[in-house]
Amino acid sequence: MSGKTLLEAKAIVKELGQGAGKVRALKGVDLALKGGELTLLMGPSGSGKTTLLSILGCILSPTEGEVVIGGNSTKGLKPEGLARLRRNQVGFVFQDYNLFPTLTATENIKLALDVRGMAKAEQRPAAEKALIAVGLAEKLNSYPGQMSGGQQQRVAIARALAGNPSVILADEPTAALDSENGQAIMALLSEIAKDETRAVLAVTHDPRTLPFADRIVLIEDGLIVREERPVKRGIVKSDAGGSPPPEPTPEPEPAAEPGQVEAAAAPAPETAAITVAAQSTPPAQTAAAPEPAAVPRPAQHAAPHANATSGNRRKRSHRFARGEHLP
Numbered sequence: 001m002s003g004k005t006l007l008e009a010k011a012i013v014k015e016l017g018q019g020a021g022k023v024r025a026l027k028g029v030d031l032a033l034k035g036g037e038l039t040l041l042m043g044p045s046g047s048g049k050t051t052l053l054s055i056l057g058c059i060l061s062p063t064e065g066e067v068v069i070g071g072n073s074t075k076g077l078k079p080e081g082l083a084r085l086r087r088n089q090v091g092f093v094f095q096d097y098n099l100f101p102t103l104t105a106t107e108n109i110k111l112a113l114d115v116r117g118m119a120k121a122e123q124r125p126a127a128e129k130a131l132i133a134v135g136l137a138e139k140l141n142s143y144p145g146q147m148s149g150g151q152q153q154r155v156a157i158a159r160a161l162a163g164n165p166s167v168i169l170a171d172e173p174t175a176a177l178d179s180e181n182g183q184a185i186m187a188l189l190s191e192i193a194k195d196e197t198r199a200v201l202a203v204t205h206d207p208r209t210l211p212f213a214d215r216i217v218l219i220e221d222g223l224i225v226r227e228e229r230p231v232k233r234g235i236v237k238s239d240a241g242g243s244p245p246p247e248p249t250p251e252p253e254p255a256a257e258p259g260q261v262e263a264a265a266a267p268a269p270e271t272a273a274i275t276v277a278a279q280s281t282p283p284a285q286t287a288a289a290p291e292p293a294a295v296p297r298p299a300q301h302a303a304p305h306a307n308a309t310s311g312n313r314r315k316r317s318h319r320f321a322r323g324e325h326l327p
């Protein structure tokens with residue numbers, strides 16, 4: 001069962017770049033995220049997924065439209081206000097984890113909690129609780145370099161969780177992982193999304209993530225063009241084990257009209273078609289980037305993300321310098 005709407009994006013337009021390089025990356029997106037749901041956002045390279053995630057997470061301001069999170073509108077907010085909303089309400093997970101290599105798992109989370117303003121004495125217990133919750137009780141004092149990719153991503157998820165955000169936004173969280181670890185991370189996100197006080201949105205190109213979705217939203221060329229609510233076969237909502245199902249077998253439900261996500265008007269094609277569409281469209285070129293995009297983007301769209309290891313991993317260390325990886 002899904003809970004109440006925790007995040008609502010209304011008529012979002014986003015222009016990026018300047019002059020001749022100006023791109024209308026989002027062209028009027030409406031999207032509502034409800035508690036208790038894992039939503040997958042899929043679409044071709046360059047379709048606006050990362051831009052949308054950045055706006056939903058209060059990293060970027062929309063050119064037009066507004067985002068309402070936990071009843072707070074971003075309209076008219078100055079950068080500090082936007083940052084406060086982001087810190088209080090949003091947890092981020094990125095494909096390359098964005099952990100500080102010189103800090104242990106616990107210290108990485110403590111730092112994020114410090115930025116959020118949590119009292120010092122509470123930070124360690126909260127960090128350890130979050131790490132235990134994601135199955136890393138044995139790794140509290142391990143450094144990122146001493147952990148597998150899947151374990152590092154668990155730390156990143158624990159960091160996102162520790163601040164108790166109402167919304168968790170993940171940009172291709174399985175893209176740098178092998179199949180087994182990718183499935184485990186999706187199972188974890190799916191488990192986290194069972195909490196009705198929390199909505200989870202994951203951008204993905206990975207068809208193996210489909211069985212975990214409560215909802216799949218397809219974006220193309222800056223517009224939401226379709227939505228489906230697959231049947232989660234093989235995943236029992238009350239099963240705390242969260243083990244992945246054997247096959248991705250989602251069934252489509254009626255789709256939304258472009259730009260609407262809660263409508264249910266016409267039958268949608270098979271979810272598999274979404275997957276194919278998401279992977280077969282030629283990649284768009286990323287224009288010069290005078291406006292900083294805080295959710296990291298690939299340096300270039302060299303190829304669609306056809307598998308878990310393709311594309312744009314580990315090109316984002318510059319974000320450390322700006323501290324943008326912090327929740």
Ligand SMILES: Nc1ncnc2c1ncn2[C@@H]1O[C@H](COP(=O)(O)OP(=O)(O)OP(=O)(O)O)[C@@H](O)[C@H]1O
Nearest residue numbers: 016017025045046047048049050051285286287289
């Ligand atoms: N700073 C920028 N300046 C100008 N255009 C930009 C900038 N950043 C992104 N774009 C363009 O905006 C559009 C949306 O980009 P975005 O990164 O949101 O796509 P995406 O769906 O996340 O793609 P991918 O799957 O490759 O990560 C693309 O056409 C891209 O080239």
Ligand SMILES: [Mg+2]
Nearest residue numbers: 049050297298
């Ligand atoms: Mg992207």
